[in-house]
Amino acid sequence: MHTKIRQILLAPDRAKIIGQEHTIKGWVKTVRGQKNLTFVEVNDGSCFTNLQVVVQPETKGFDASAVNTGASVSVTGVVAQSPGNQPLELHANLIKVYGKANQESYPLQKKRHSFEFLRTVAHLRPRTNTFGAVTRVRNALAFATHLFFQKRGFLYIQPPIITSADCEGAGELFRVTTIDPEKPPRTPEGKVDYTKDFFGCPTYLTVSGQLNAEAYACALTDVYTFGPTFRAENSNTARHLAEFWMIEPEMAFAELADNMECAESFVKFVTTYVLDNCADDMAFFNQFIETGIIDRLKKVIETPFEHSTYTYAVRVLQKSGKTFEFPVEWGMDLQSEHERYLTEEFFQKPVILTDYPRKIKAFYMRDNMDGKTVAAMDVLVPKIGEIIGGSQREERYDELEAKIKEFGLDPKPYWWYLELRKYGSVPHSGFGAGFERLIRFVTGLDNIRDVIPFPRFPGSAAF
Ligand code: 4AD
Numbered sequence: 001m002h003t004k005i006r007q008i009l010l011a012p013d014r015a016k017i018i019g020q021e022h023t024i025k026g027w028v029k030t031v032r033g034q035k036n037l038t039f040v041e042v043n044d045g046s047c048f049t050n051l052q053v054v055v056q057p058e059t060k061g062f063d064a065s066a067v068n069t070g071a072s073v074s075v076t077g078v079v080a081q082s083p084g085n086q087p088l089e090l091h092a093n094l095i096k097v098y099g100k101a102n103q104e105s106y107p108l109q110k111k112r113h114s115f116e117f118l119r120t121v122a123h124l125r126p127r128t129n130t131f132g133a134v135t136r137v138r139n140a141l142a143f144a145t146h147l148f149f150q151k152r153g154f155l156y157i158q159p160p161i162i163t164s165a166d167c168e169g170a171g172e173l174f175r176v177t178t179i180d181p182e183k184p185p186r187t188p189e190g191k192v193d194y195t196k197d198f199f200g201c202p203t204y205l206t207v208s209g210q211l212n213a214e215a216y217a218c219a220l221t222d223v224y225t226f227g228p229t230f231r232a233e234n235s236n237t238a239r240h241l242a243e244f245w246m247i248e249p250e251m252a253f254a255e256l257a258d259n260m261e262c263a264e265s266f267v268k269f270v271t272t273y274v275l276d277n278c279a280d281d282m283a284f285f286n287q288f289i290e291t292g293i294i295d296r297l298k299k300v301i302e303t304p305f306e307h308s309t310y311t312y313a314v315r316v317l318q319k320s321g322k323t324f325e326f327p328v329e330w331g332m333d334l335q336s337e338h339e340r341y342l343t344e345e346f347f348q349k350p351v352i353l354t355d356y357p358r359k360i361k362a363f364y365m366r367d368n369m370d371g372k373t374v375a376a377m378d379v380l381v382p383k384i385g386e387i388i389g390g391s392q393r394e395e396r397y398d399e400l401e402a403k404i405k406e407f408g409l410d411p412k413p414y415w416w417y418l419e420l421r422k423y424g425s426v427p428h429s430g431f432g433a434g435f436e437r438l439i440r441f442v443t444g445l446d447n448i449r450d451v452i453p454f455p456r457f458p459g460s461a462a463f
Helices: 003-010 113-120 129-151 212-220 256-277 279-289 294-304 309-320 336-346 396-407 412-419 433-445
Strands: 021-034 037-043 051-057 070-081 089-099 202-205 224-228 243-252 304-309 351-355 376-381 386-390 428-434
Touching: 003 021, 003 051, 021 051, 021 309, 037 070, 051 070, 129 224, 129 256, 129 279, 129 433, 212 224, 212 243, 212 412, 243 256, 243 279, 243 433, 256 279, 256 294, 256 351, 256 376, 256 386, 256 412, 256 428, 256 433, 279 294, 279 412, 304 309, 309 351, 336 351, 336 376, 336 386, 336 412, 386 433, 428 433
Parallel strands: 051 089, 304 351
Antiparallel strands: 021 037, 021 070, 037 051, 070 089, 224 243, 243 428, 351 376, 376 386, 386 428
């Protein structure tokens, strides 16, 4: 059994652990020689801070040519107080090298690397300070997500990854098929015959688990999903991925106001959890990634989110005196530049925009009485814009069926979704929180490609 570095550096009782012998295992970050001592910084990912290993002349197994940056080691030694009240250190008795790292070619030497470069070594970047910290915060956010919904009595459900229905109706689907592209089966009209495909119909990777979540909410009241979703949209931006994770709660007997309350509480809960449980990682982000992020997040937690209708926001944008790349008019989808102006400059806090034009939102959103807007809500936050999108769902059969047709969709694959409106339909609402956008918001990282282990985006599925 070996000890995780975290158990030493964050030991609840420092006095007790000093003098004890422990074995740690990890990767060498740096090596520094001084007279007859060598200081080796080792990290095992269990916490931000490296453990300083002090190699003395009597340490067994030490080979200076093998113990260098990137090598994997096991060190057995005695925990000691380092001079000047620094973190604890380990006085090595025995060092074993598991795997050497060739210093000529190891890409992660001590200097700071650009994020662009690190994306080309995505298999090694988790060894850097930034990616170690992002990974721990990502883990904490995932755990806090489950904690939040479990505390509220939501059931965690797992919708299918392969589906035959386009949840968003936007056609941004990756097809799943076993048909041989060289010689596909053909219909008499000469089209590809998907009835001969693996599932007997056209299938895709899911863009959202919402439709399935609605079926479960309409039986079990409060449910949530947390899984990968896929969009074949050709967006090369700092906030889009082709494969991203989404958290989708769905609540029966809930209207838009309940949905907004849940979304705001969720963002505040998970942010608080990270500040409370990832102090070292957050201190690093505060110093090296976004100065002042900790105060910014504390303010977010303390301040009620602003609420505004889409229509009011459009007026604000039109009166802003700003020249936007996309001029603003009622009925258009807001772009990132508009969202950021609203949350960063005008409201200066997270804002929930509601009641969007029905034509720019998905078919399943409940029509408002005005005939022009739907009971939709988007949560916008500084630096990113939209991190959550949700709505109250159309629970009336006739209205939903008419809307599916009006939006030019084939009602066939939605038969079961429509049927939910036939038997015990209830008002219900839900939202989707983009997990990677949430991580960007909490860490201050500028690019979504740097908050997921192996990003997928147009032109890139490496690693
Ligand atoms: O607004 P969206 O498309 O909503 C839905 O998919 C609904 N079915 C959700 C629901 O009501 N259950 O996506 C929801 C969120 C966005 O606010 C954004 O944070 C994230 O998912 N998102 C993306 N994140 C990264 N890359 C992309 N390409 C994303 N598209 C959406």
